[in-house]
Amino acid sequence: MLSIYNSLSKQKEEFIPLNPDHVKFYSCGPTVYNKIHIGNARAFISADLLSKVLKGIYPKVTYVSNITDIDDKIIKAAKEENLTIKELTKKYFDLYMQDIGLIGINPPDIQPFATNFITEMIEYIERLISLEKAYEIDGNVLFRVNAFKNYGCLSGRKIDEQEHGKRVEIESYKENENDFTLWKPSQKDEPGWDSPWGYGRPGWHLECSVMSEITLDIPFDIHGGGNDLKFPHHENEIAQSCACNGLDNARDFAKYWVHNGFLNLESEKMSKSLGNVIYIEDLIKEYKGNHIRLALLSTQYRQPIPWSKTLLDQAKTISNKISDFIDKNEFVEPKFIASTNIAAALFDDLNTPKAIRIMQDFVQDSKFIKDEVATFKYIFEGSTQDTTIDKNTIQEIEKLINERNQARIDGDYVLADKIRDKLSKMNVSIKDVDGKTEWKI
Ligand SMILES: [Zn+2]
Incomplete structure (x- = not known):
């Protein structure tokens, strides 16, 4: 019944879930270092739309969207705002949740934070090194793109084409200019974690491979994101996940790849x-x-x-x-x-x-x-909120509702009820309609 355009085949395809009893969808979430603008909102509303349609059709849908809470842009913004990384990412995560709520975007079912998966990312890199798909040099670990023969299957970019005619100086430590970072060293005053390759932090592409695999298992049905993520982000995710699991075909990682246009x-x-x-x-x-x-x-x-x-x-x-x-x-x-x-x-x-x-x-x-x-x-009609309510109050209410939803997902109904009581003390009444929580003051 549902047909969606698959960026892998570059055509509309009938959507046939891997398992109709449990449909799985992953979409790249925000890097929480500033307020979201209307262009960012387009990617989140596109994912929300697809998840709503899937939830309307199938009995069980798990929609995962990650939160990138470690990144060079975050480090820079934290310095500028004179906040710790934790303070900064918390501030912008809360604002993100508030803003998406204002335009009727439901929170994803699972929102993994990158920094909660560092151990798993280190293990993933170790696996890639042992398979000779990655190499270490001076505290950097790089993915060897030549080790994945279908590199370019999503974006259509071939490794040779990219090398040809490019005058960019290849960083001396790279075997091939397209090799990308899995781990990089951190300065002492920068956030980092101890690893077999020294004090450092993970590359951005790695987190989505690791977190989608842990939260959904592979293969899963749909991987989404903005058009701008096709290359290099999604191309690199495919290369890592396929290489790490002995797969040749991107569809064995995620069957449908869905991308939204710009604003x-x-x-x-x-x-x-x-x-x-x-x-x-x-x-x-x-x-x-x-x-x-x-x-x-x-x-x-x-x-x-x-x-x-x-x-x-x-x-x-x-x-x-x-x-x-x-x-x-x-x-x-x-x-x-x-x-x-x-x-x-x-x-x-x-x-x-x-x-x-x-x-x-x-x-x-x-x-x-x-x-x-x-x-x-x-x-x-996603939004039922009265926008004359003070912004901080909305933020607090949204936060509590999200915590309650998470508690319900985790099966912690005692905590969920406690949060409901707290909300009712704030004169907020809530109603759960079709997996969505509506509230009123
Ligand atoms: Zn991603």
Whole structure:
């Protein structure tokens, strides 16, 4: 029923899960060193959309999205803000959770933090070295790209092509200029861990190979991320995971590779006045979460979004019109109904603009079809929050809800109930609807 575009085959394919009783999806999450902007939000909303559709179809779906909490950009930002790495990553993780919540993005089922997997990453590197897929030199460990014969299978870049005509000086310690870092040395005043290769820290590509394998087992169904991650990040993940597990084919690591398009700031005025970066926390002063959500979903996820104030204003008008129509009729719980026209549009490579048009036509013709409305609400009406509530309060509530959801995933119902009590003491009532927690003050 569902077809998605697979970047590996460069065509739309029917989605056939490895195990229909448990569908597994991994998407690359944020590096938590600054606030997320609207361009970042596009990748997260695309993953959220796919996970919602999968959860609407299959009885059990595990959606994993990692948190990169060690990285050169983090080290630099911590110095600039005069915070420890832990303080900085906590601050921006909390802001990330708050911002995605404002536009109706559900937290992933599992959010592994890179720094909680250092031991496993070291073991992974040791395995690659023992298989002669990686080599150590002066405290650096590098992946030997020539050791994976299908390198380039996702991006189409071949090792020879990249070498040809390039005038970049190869770092002296590399056997091949495309060899990439699995481990690098840290200075004494930088964060690091002891390893067989000295005090250092892992390379970024490694964390997704290790954490996807540990949280989902391989092969899993879908690996997602932004177009910009295809090369080198995903190409390198494929090389590591296949090399480490004796696999030749990227599909034996993850069967479908899904990538979202960019978001382009259209209006010069808009990008100038906002310093070329638009933050959710600024947009939310003027627009509701649902307006921003609809604007982001008004373009199919693979196409570039020409982002402008006009687009946002149009989304606001459409969203309000649809909400008014729905509110005038009886209350319908959000729910994904596979037999609807809206679901049919989504089954065609997540065609959200078509789904929105279908709903607009129902409004135009005053046709209130409960199943269609339920499906529309499930996908497009993520946010129920009153944005006049103080930001810190929202942040605290979101944090507690996430902790409660994690406790429920872990089976710790005593803790989950305690958090619920705490929320009710804050006059927050919560309601669990279709795996999503809604709250009201
Ligand atoms: Zn990744």
